[in-house]
Each structure stands twice: as structure tokens, then as C-alpha cells.
Amino acid sequence: MTTAMQPGGGSAARPSPSGLADVIDTILDKGLVIDAYVRVSLVGIELLTIDARVVVASVDTYLRFAEAVNRLDISQDKEGLPGLIGDMQEGGAKHKTKGALEAAGEKLRDFAADSRERAGQRSGRAGKEGS
Template sequence: MTVATQGAGGGGGAVDRPSGSSLADVIDTILDKGLVIDAYVRVSLVGIEVLTIDARIVIASVDTYLRFAEAVNRLDLEEKGQGGLPNLVGQMQEGGAKKKTKGAAQGALESAGEKVREFVGDGGDSDRAPRRRRPREEE
């Protein structure tokens, strides 16, 4: 079995196909998902300090709002002198295929977003109680 680094459709980079999960992806996946041993056995987590990471939940806050407002403001600066907005949007949609919008700014934003996760030392045994996941759906 091999995994292509590009989508089999040859989408010209339309879909990013990393060969492995990044740490951020791993954090999203293995910390609050999967079978919980405590549900089966009571003798788990024997005397080991497990570092856990607060699961990130996106909660819209004033900071988020201000960031959006700032981004809109930045947008204006970048595009000034190019006429009204509807015009601008039209150009963007037409030129979408040619235009490579993914740039340094996007990368910086992503890393800022990921930065929210931080390691916190956790007592190690207690609050790892099983959280119910949705039951397996079958057709």
C-alpha cells in the first residue's frame, strides 16, 4: 500500500496531502479520541505523570473580533486604489485560478492559531475520565 503525496486526481496542488500527521494534527486526534482504558480496567495510569494538553476549543472572543476587524482593515490597505469592493471581489473570483493566495501571511496565521495549544503539567491520573463519543455509525 502506498500513499501518494498528491491526490490521485492530480489536482495540481488543490489538496495538500502531507505524508504524515503534524504535531498539531496528532493533538487533535489522539488526546481525546480512541478507547479509554479506564472504561475497561481500573488499574490504568499506574504512578506515571501524563502530560496533557488542554483541548482547544475555538471560542469566539473579543480578541477574535478585533483580529477580524484588523484583517479587514489590512485588506483595505492592500487593495486601496483599486475601486470599490464588488469590483474587487469580481477580480478575485475571476483570477482565482491563477492567483496564489497562500502566502507568508497565511502561514503566520496558522502558526498563531496552533500556538494556542500548550503543554500543561497535569496531575496525571484523575480527570481523564472517559468522555462519550458518538456511537459507531454503520450503514
Template sequence: MTVVPAQTAPAASGGGSSGLYDVLELVLDRGLVIDAFVRVSLVGIEILKIDVRVVVASVDTYLRFAEACNRLDLESGPHKNPGLPDLVGDITESGARAKTKGALGGAAQTISDAFHQARDEAVEEKTSSGTRGRGSSRREEKE
């Protein structure tokens, strides 16, 4: 499996692109495998991977953490305005809860949206040379 850097992720997927990646990971790496079947070659497959915060043990990471820590004001806590949640109290909590619920409940929706979106993009590829960032799609076409 080839992993492409985040910048080739199609902008068209918007906020759903990471969800799209999560689904493909499951479709490609999990699921029942029947040994007697031939498998479609996955050589050269492009998986869109959004991975901006890989933590590796390197001097760069150490410096980044040190700088980030230096900016931390340990007295005031991790958030800039710690008083706010207390002030708003229950209203914020129930509001956030409703929002969270919506986000979780919407996951399946996102998956079918992604499917339709991919279909739409495929149609577009035929009719135009592509004005949006679809690096991986185009590279697949070449194979």
C-alpha cells in the first residue's frame, strides 16, 4: 500500500476526507478473505492519508514540544478562557451534547455521501480535465 502525503487529498472531500480514509482502511485491510479467490492487485493503490501529527522520536519533535511547552502558561490551564464553561453551565453542556450526538449519528451519512461524491467525481473526470486537486485519482487513471 502506498501512502500519499496529505496535500494530494482532494479538497472536494472537505471535512469528510478523513472519514473516507477510515472506511477505505477497513475495506482494504479487513473483511472476509476467501483464499480460493483471486484478489484485485492493490499495487500502486493510493490511499488518502491525513496524518499531520505523527509523533516520531526526533530532534524536530523534541524542539517542537519544547517550543510548545514554552508557550504554555501552566497557571491558567490548557484553555485560554477557563471561566467560560462554568459561567454558561448546563446550557453549554446540553448544547455540546446535542452537537456531539449529531456528529456521531451523521457518520453513516458521511459514508454514503462519500460514495456518491466519488461517483460524481468520476463523471466529472470524463467531462473535464479536472480543476480541483485530485492528484490521486489522476494517478490511478494512468496505471
């Protein structure tokens, strides 16, 4: 059942959560939590949850970035990164895109506006930004 990641030549990879990292980011601190009194406590689970969340920039991070800059080859242009992206480009499975149902878009848009407000999660609207 394991589906390997399969970015199709620089396009968005499709299928399901691939690596363990994706799984960890998803199921350890998201999803429903059941009442403590119904639950049988298990050793180690809370620990797992905490471990999964720690991302703090530290001096070590800074030094690592500095070292990475130091190693940058000045003459290197933006495309000279075969080592980094090479292994991600394997198995470029293309997926077919069937005609989309545009009609649904309208309805959803209204709906989306509402739910976004409720979720309070969307970060404002920014204009087009090039990168």
C-alpha cells in the first residue's frame, strides 16, 4: 500500500502521504482526541507527540546556514542542483487531469469564504507576488 512519492518532473507530486515525516506531521498532533477517562493510557505516546513538534531555530541552525553559504559556489546558477533534487525526480509518474467541473467552483467559493472566516486561519490576501 505504500506509495512512493512521485513528483512528475518538477510538478506537484500527487499521491498519498509518502514518507514517515508526512505521517508524523499528520497523525501525532491532529485528529480527534478522545476523553481521557475512556482511554487506556499507553506508555510513550505523549512523548512521541512532543518529539514531533520541536523545531526551534538555534545558534546551531544559524551556524549551519552560514556554513551552507560558505560552501555555495559563487559561479553556480540556480539550476546547478542536481544532487539535491535528483533523487526527488525519479519515477515521474504523470497523472491525468480530467476536465474539471467548473460549475462547482462558484458554489464553493462562497462557501470557502465563510469557512475561512470561521477557521480564522487564512492569512490575508496578498497580491500577486513573483518569486
